[in-house]
Amino acid sequence: MLEIKNLMVFYENAIAINNINMKCEGGKVTGIFGANSAGKSTLMYTISGIILDVKKKEEMKGGERITILGNIIFEGTDITYLKPSERAKKGIILCPERRRIFAESSTLENLKIGAYLATKTQAKKTLEYIYTIFPPLKNLKSREGGFLSGGEQQMLAIGRALMAQPKLLLLDEPLLGLSPMMEGMLARSIHDINLQTGITILISEQYARPILPIVHHGYVLENGGAVLEGSSQELMENPDVKSAYFGL
Amino acid sequence: MSRETSTIQRRKERLDRGIKVRTEGLYALTSWREMFYLLVPRTLLIFGLLLSPFFLEMYWQRVLCQAGIYALLALGFDFLAEYVGLVCLGGAFFIGSGAYLSGLLNAKLGWAPFFTIPIATVAGAVISTLVLLPCLRLRGIYFAIISFMFPLLTVYIIIALNIFGGTEGITALATFPNIWVDQYLILGGVIIALFALRRLVTEDIGLILRSIKDNDQAVKASGISITSYKTKAVFIAALLGCFGGAYLSHLYGWVGISQFALDYSILPIAATVMGGMGTLVGPVIGAFILTPLSEALRGFGQMRVVVYCLILIGFIVYKPEGLMNVLQRKYHQFEHWEEV
Numbered sequence: 001m002l003e004i005k006n007l008m009v010f011y012e013n014a015i016a017i018n019n020i021n022m023k024c025e026g027g028k029v030t031g032i033f034g035a036n037s038a039g040k041s042t043l044m045y046t047i048s049g050i051i052l053d054v055k056k057k058e059e060m061k062g063g064e065r066i067t068i069l070g071n072i073i074f075e076g077t078d079i080t081y082l083k084p085s086e087r088a089k090k091g092i093i094l095c096p097e098r099r100r101i102f103a104e105s106s107t108l109e110n111l112k113i114g115a116y117l118a119t120k121t122q123a124k125k126t127l128e129y130i131y132t133i134f135p136p137l138k139n140l141k142s143r144e145g146g147f148l149s150g151g152e153q154q155m156l157a158i159g160r161a162l163m164a165q166p167k168l169l170l171l172d173e174p175l176l177g178l179s180p181m182m183e184g185m186l187a188r189s190i191h192d193i194n195l196q197t198g199i200t201i202l203i204s205e206q207y208a209r210p211i212l213p214i215v216h217h218g219y220v221l222e223n224g225g226a227v228l229e230g231s232s233q234e235l236m237e238n239p240d241v242k243s244a245y246f247g248l
Numbered sequence: 249m250s251r252e253t254s255t256i257q258r259r260k261e262r263l264d265r266g267i268k269v270r271t272e273g274l275y276a277l278t279s280w281r282e283m284f285y286l287l288v289p290r291t292l293l294i295f296g297l298l299l300s301p302f303f304l305e306m307y308w309q310r311v312l313c314q315a316g317i318y319a320l321l322a323l324g325f326d327f328l329a330e331y332v333g334l335v336c337l338g339g340a341f342f343i344g345s346g347a348y349l350s351g352l353l354n355a356k357l358g359w360a361p362f363f364t365i366p367i368a369t370v371a372g373a374v375i376s377t378l379v380l381l382p383c384l385r386l387r388g389i390y391f392a393i394i395s396f397m398f399p400l401l402t403v404y405i406i407i408a409l410n411i412f413g414g415t416e417g418i419t420a421l422a423t424f425p426n427i428w429v430d431q432y433l434i435l436g437g438v439i440i441a442l443f444a445l446r447r448l449v450t451e452d453i454g455l456i457l458r459s460i461k462d463n464d465q466a467v468k469a470s471g472i473s474i475t476s477y478k479t480k481a482v483f484i485a486a487l488l489g490c491f492g493g494a495y496l497s498h499l500y501g502w503v504g505i506s507q508f509a510l511d512y513s514i515l516p517i518a519a520t521v522m523g524g525m526g527t528l529v530g531p532v533i534g535a536f537i538l539t540p541l542s543e544a545l546r547g548f549g550q551m552r553v554v555v556y557c558l559i560l561i562g563f564i565v566y567k568p569e570g571l572m573n574v575l576q577r578k579y580h581q582f583e584h585w586e587e588v
Contacts, residue, residue: 008588013261062569062577067259069588 001026001200002047002092002168007070009042009051016042018224019070024168024202029194031211031232032204033245034221040204041097043221044172047072047202048094049084074168089117091167098176099157103146107137110145110156114163122165129197130159133189151182155189162193169193171203175210183210190214208245212236261586268580289579293529294439297536301431308540309427313499315539316434317343317492322516322523322531323441324485330526331449332481333387333461338380338395340512342489343496344402344505346372350494351418351503361422361498365491372490377483384478387464399508406505417504421497434495438532441488446528448484457481515539522563524570533572 002024009017017039024030034040045051046068055066072080079087102110111130115123131138134155140148148156154174161169174190175183187210194201194214205211212218218235220228228238235241267285276282301309321339328334350368353359359367383394406412413419424430448454459467460474467474489512497503515538516531523534541559545552567574 010259013263060568062573065260065262069257069259 001075002202003073004047005071005073007043007046007072008068009039009046010065010067012064012066015224017046020221020224020226022219022226022229024200025217026200027194027198028216029190029201029203029214031208031215031218032202032221033206033208033212033218033235033241034204035206035244037223038206038221039224040206040221041172042224044094044097044170044202044204048092048170049079049082049087050094050096052081053084088164091165092170093161093164093166093168094170095157095161095172095174097172099153101145101148101153101156101160103144105145106142107145107148107156108141110160111137111163114160116164118163118165123163126163126165130162133192133196134159150177151179151186154178154182154186158186158189158193162199166199168200168202171201171205173205174203175205175207183207187211187214208241212245258585258587260583262581262583264581293533297435297439298432301428301435306427308543309431311540311543312536313430313434315536316431316438317496318512318515318519318539319438319532319535320434320441320488320492321512322519322535323438323445323528324488325516326520326525326528326531327445327449328481328485329520331454331461332457332478333464334384334478334482335388335392336380336395336482336485337392337513337517338376338398339489339516340399340508340510341379341395341402342372342376342486343493343512344399344508345375346490346493346495347497347503347507348412348418348493349375349490351421351497352412354421354498355418361424365494365498368494368497369487369491372493373483373486376486376490377479380482380486381479384475384482396513399510399513403505403508413504415505417502417506419502421501421503423498423501430499434492437491437495441491442529442532445484449528453477453480518560520570521568522560522571524572524574524576527570527572527576530570530572534570537571 004020004022007017007020008015020039020043022030032040032043042051045054051066051068055068058064058066068080070080071078074087074090074092079090079092082090102113105113111127112123115126118126136152137155137159140152145153145156154176158171158174161171171190174186178186190201190203190211191214193199203211203215212232212235215232217231218229219226220235220241228235228241230238267282270276270278271282271286276286300312304312321343324342325336325339328336346368349372350361350364353364353367354361379398380395383391386394407415424433449457456467456472456477460477464474493507496507516535519534519538520531521534522538523530523532542552542556545555548555563570
């Protein structure tokens with residue numbers, strides 16, 4: 001579904017992503033694991049196209065020059081230089097790091113904003129689905145986004161992304177700053193979303209323990225390069241992954 | 249995908265010049281070349297400013313004096329906006345208070361300009377700071393609005409109470425002996441202010457001020473009173489403006505409500521944007537380009553403002569980083585293509 005070929009991203013002279021090749025198969029969950037500064041977020045921004053926006057802004061104020069080389073192919077077409085909004089229309093939806101929900105809009109409004117690309121019936125159906133998968137949101141319909149707890153905000157952010165009818169859902173650090181219980185619950189929800197709707201999901205996460213069991217295929221990034229790849233089972237049994245991410 | 253099938257790709261690499269790195273420390277003193285590298289841009293600016301009166305006609309010499317006042321205001325604006333995080337549109341208030349104080353001292357007490365200017369500079373800055381003190385807790389657009397209101401407010405107070413000469417202002421003030429004093433007073437002021445501010449922002453106080461701009465809560469958490477530092481910063485910026493105002497009153501021998509004109513609040517912003525925000529020298533150069541430009545465009549009559557605006561819009565759209573940021577980068581860095 002998504003294929004990345006020889007992708008390189010430079011921030012000025014520093015290399016953030018070094019020659020990454022990866023594939024995301026349709027209907028599966030793919031994981032990207034790595035420590036801070038491994039290039040996870042940059043990869044997510046590059047796939048969703050946000051990086052083109054950052055690049056433009058940096059150019060305007062004469063800051064860092066961002067260079068993107070290589071190809072990103074989504075469903076057979078090259079989207080490397082496509083605008084972020086066009087990519088969203090194609091079905092690549094990013095659920096951004098640190099959630100970025102609209103703090104002054106209510107929960108329901110946040111979800112409705114997400115449904116800009118959906119038809120009315122789609123939006124209604126998805127809204128009901130979100131309430132079944134994240135029941136807490138149902139009771140918080142009129143609460144302002146800024147007053148939600150971290151876990152509720154994350155549910156809302158995933159819900160908002162789902163409202164846009166994604167084909168490929170990009171989750172950038174969905175477990176950031178959550179309690180272990182909440183992490184387990186969210187990981188199960190993500191798994192359910194994939195099973196019930198068949199949406200292809202790409203998760204980047206540095207805390208691999210709750211996520212590793214639910215991915216079908218995973219990549220481990222280090223300093224911008226993919227150092228390891230394999231199925232969930234292979235990764236979990238790998239001694240390096242064990243020591244780095246499970247502390248065994 | 250194998251590397252052989254993909255075409256060779258290139259990217260532009262931007263590197264600091266070796267000499268730039270060498271001149272950042274004490275090592276700059278090791279050779280003439282390094283010292284020249286540091287001195288050339290600064291000497292160009294200083295001598296460019298100091299020698300310019302010799303190449304100008306009488307009319308343009310007057311314009312130069314006016315440009316110097318705008319340069320001081322732009323310098324103060326850039327300092328407050330980029331190093332303290334206060335967008336101050338009170339340039340007209342600084343000019344006005346400096347001008348009126350100096351004018352009153354000269355007219356009522358009969359003091360000579362060389363006494364009134366320093367006194368009006370300091371006293372005007374104190375007044376401006378006191379007036380702005382209650383608003384220092386505000387940030388961003390709110391501070392901008394409040395500081396924008398003060399010049400308007402003062403004009404109407406003067407008109408309503410008919411004090412300080414009312415709408416006619418105070419006339420027949422002492423002027424400077426000749427045009428050379430006019431020019432070198434303001435040029436000297438600009439150069440001293442520029443280099444003093446550049447030094448100031450790299451000292452400890454500059455560090456604190458920049459931190460206040462980035463995150464004032466973190467600064468408070470470090471046990472520093474941000475209000476006292478903001479007050480000092482506003483006082484410094486007001487000093488520049490009030491000096492410009494006091495000078496202006498003796499330049500024309502006249503003080504009036506037009507010295508609270510909004511030009512003094514707005515044009516420095518344009519100069520700062522054109523010259524490059526945050527460079528300090530940029531706004532000065534911007535002012536010395538924009539003021540003569542606006543004079544030169546007088547030939548266009550009413551179209552003058554349109555042409556002026558088009559030039560500004562062009563700058564903001566195509567070079568929003570400003571002239572000085574571009575020049576500095578070209579001077580300090582070089583680019584080359586690199587294959588990846």
